Amino acid sequence: MPHPDAPANLRAAIAAGLGDASAPWRPMATDGRHRMWLVATQPHPVVVKGYLPEIDIYYAHRWRREERVLDLLHRYAPGLAPEPLAAAHAPNQWASLAMQHVGHRSLADGLPNASVSDRNHALDTSLAAYRRFHDVTRQFGPMLRALAHQSDLDRITRRTLERRYASAFVRLPDPTASPAPTASPRRTAPNAPWDLVDTLVQPLLHSPRRIVHNGFSPLNLIWNDDRLVVIDWETLAVAPPEIDFADLLTFPGWGSPDRMAHRSAAVIADHRLRLDTFWAAAAERSLTYAATAHVRSHRLSTANPRLAHAYQQRLPVYLDWFHLAATEFIRDQATRDRLRATVAALRPNA
Numbered sequence: 001m002p003h004p005d006a007p008a009n010l011r012a013a014i015a016a017g018l019g020d021a022s023a024p025w026r027p028m029a030t031d032g033r034h035r036m037w038l039v040a041t042q043p044h045p046v047v048v049k050g051y052l053p054e055i056d057i058y059y060a061h062r063w064r065r066e067e068r069v070l071d072l073l074h075r076y077a078p079g080l081a082p083e084p085l086a087a088a089h090a091p092n093q094w095a096s097l098a099m100q101h102v103g104h105r106s107l108a109d110g111l112p113n114a115s116v117s118d119r120n121h122a123l124d125t126s127l128a129a130y131r132r133f134h135d136v137t138r139q140f141g142p143m144l145r146a147l148a149h150q151s152d153l154d155r156i157t158r159r160t161l162e163r164r165y166a167s168a169f170v171r172l173p174d175p176t177a178s179p180a181p182t183a184s185p186r187r188t189a190p191n192a193p194w195d196l197v198d199t200l201v202q203p204l205l206h207s208p209r210r211i212v213h214n215g216f217s218p219l220n221l222i223w224n225d226d227r228l229v230v231i232d233w234e235t236l237a238v239a240p241p242e243i244d245f246a247d248l249l250t251f252p253g254w255g256s257p258d259r260m261a262h263r264s265a266a267v268i269a270d271h272r273l274r275l276d277t278f279w280a281a282a283a284e285r286s287l288t289y290a291a292t293a294h295v296r297s298h299r300l301s302t303a304n305p306r307l308a309h310a311y312q313q314r315l316p317v318y319l320d321w322f323h324l325a326a327t328e329f330i331r332d333q334a335t336r337d338r339l340r341a342t343v344a345a346l347r348p349n350a
Contacts, residue, residue: 006037006050007094014039014048014098017086032232034059044101046085051095057181062234063087063095065147069233070099072143077136080129081230102229108218111253119254126221126248127267129228134241137211144211148238154214156239159185161201164284166192168291172346175298193342199329203280207240216244218251242273246281250289250325252317257324279328286321293318294348319343 006025015021020041028036028047035050049066051059070084083100107122114122137144148154166185169192170177179188186194213220214235221228249264250257268278297311323343330336 006035006048006096007090009090010050010088010094010096013088013090014086014096017088018046018098034062034234038101039098046098047082047101048096048098051097053092053094060089060091060095061150063089063097065150065236066232066234067097068147069144069236070097072140073136073233076140077132079224079227079229080132080136081233102224102231103222105223106219107221107223107228108251108253110223111218111251122218123254123263123267125226125228126218129221129230130216130244130248133213133230134210141211144236145238148211148236154235154237156204156209156237156243158201158205161204161284162186162194162197163188164288165189165197165201168287169346171291171295172348175295193338196326196330196335196339196342200280200283200326203274203277204240204243204284207242207274207277209238210241212237212239212241212244213247214239214243216247218248218253240274240277240281241271242268242278242281243285245271245273245278246285250282250286250318250321252314257317257321261324276328279325282325283322283329286318286325290315290318290322290346316347319347 011025012021015023018039018041020039023039023041025037025039025048028038033056035052035055037048037050039046039048051063053059056062067084067087070081073081074083082102084097085100086098087096089095107126111119111122154160162185163181163183166183166189167179169189170179186192213230213233214237215232216230220230220232222231223229245264245268249260249267254260264278264282265275268275293311293315297308297315300308300311323339326339327336330339
């Protein structure tokens with residue numbers, strides 16, 4: 001779907017905040033939830049993110065959370081995230097945030113063709129960025145927790161986890177499906193293996209929690225010289241930290257799940273986290289991203305075939321990750337066989 005032009009009053013509000021009304025705006029080619037523009041201000045361009053209610057009914061919550069998180073990080077961890085420059089909100093119409101343009105090249109872009117040594121360096125750099133984020137969360141935990149808890153949005157509960165699973169089980173067979181975000185998960189996907197899901201969500205409900213980015217994927221890590229800048233802070237949450245590591249480590253660009261499983265276990269041990277919780281997080285994240293990949297490859301097949309192809313390549317790897325992670329919780333062969341059949345049925349053209 002092509003990007004719409006920015007609403008005129010949004011452009012005017014941001015231009016006033018930046019002090020440059022004449023700078024041209026250009027839509028950025030992004031497949032994320034919100035609209036993005038690159039504004040050619042002088043001496044450096046800026047990125048404008050537009051949150052629109054017709055696209056996201058929770059647009060105002062996400063905008064407010066991201067603006068406040070970026071402001072705090074700019075003060076106390078400069079360089080970890082983009083600097084916020086201007087913000088504006090027209091209730092029930094749009095919200096917008098202008099921020100520093102940190103670069104075009106995400107960590108995800110370079111992984112598929114990277115050497116083993118380059119991938120190892122990229123992973124080490126990613127983990128260094130995460131440790132810096134964790135240092136900030138320890139120092140400003142109460143403030144960040146308050147931001148994360150301003151609404152029920154993005155909380156990690158049984159209900160939200162079941163909704164993610166239900167959405168994935170519906171959208172993998174049908175990429176045009178659009179389950180209601182507040183619908184009953186078991187009505188949305190009545191044929192899903194809910195006994196298996198019950199087992200998978202337990203560690204995520206009972207493990208220790210702290211502030212998490214909740215989207216710490218290579219897609220949201222941008223190279224700026226030799227360091228990584230973390231973007232997309234709108235879903236900040238309080239949850240088991242293993243969720244952030246699952247976002248990072250299950251990304252298909254690192255290689256096959258079998259090859260990454262040992263490295264992932266070592267990373268979890270190094271950070272003194274729980275391996276069972278990591279596998280539970282990896283199962284949920286990988287199935288959710290498999291469904292997202294299927295939906296976006298279908299949606300972008302005409303508008304952006306190159307990006308659609310990238311999603312098509314990620315989809316089977318995410319399903320392999322789901323099978324590997326879920327198997328960690330299964331002891332009897334009959335259930336393992338049923339899991340294998342479930343994953344096989346979720347593969348497009350199965």
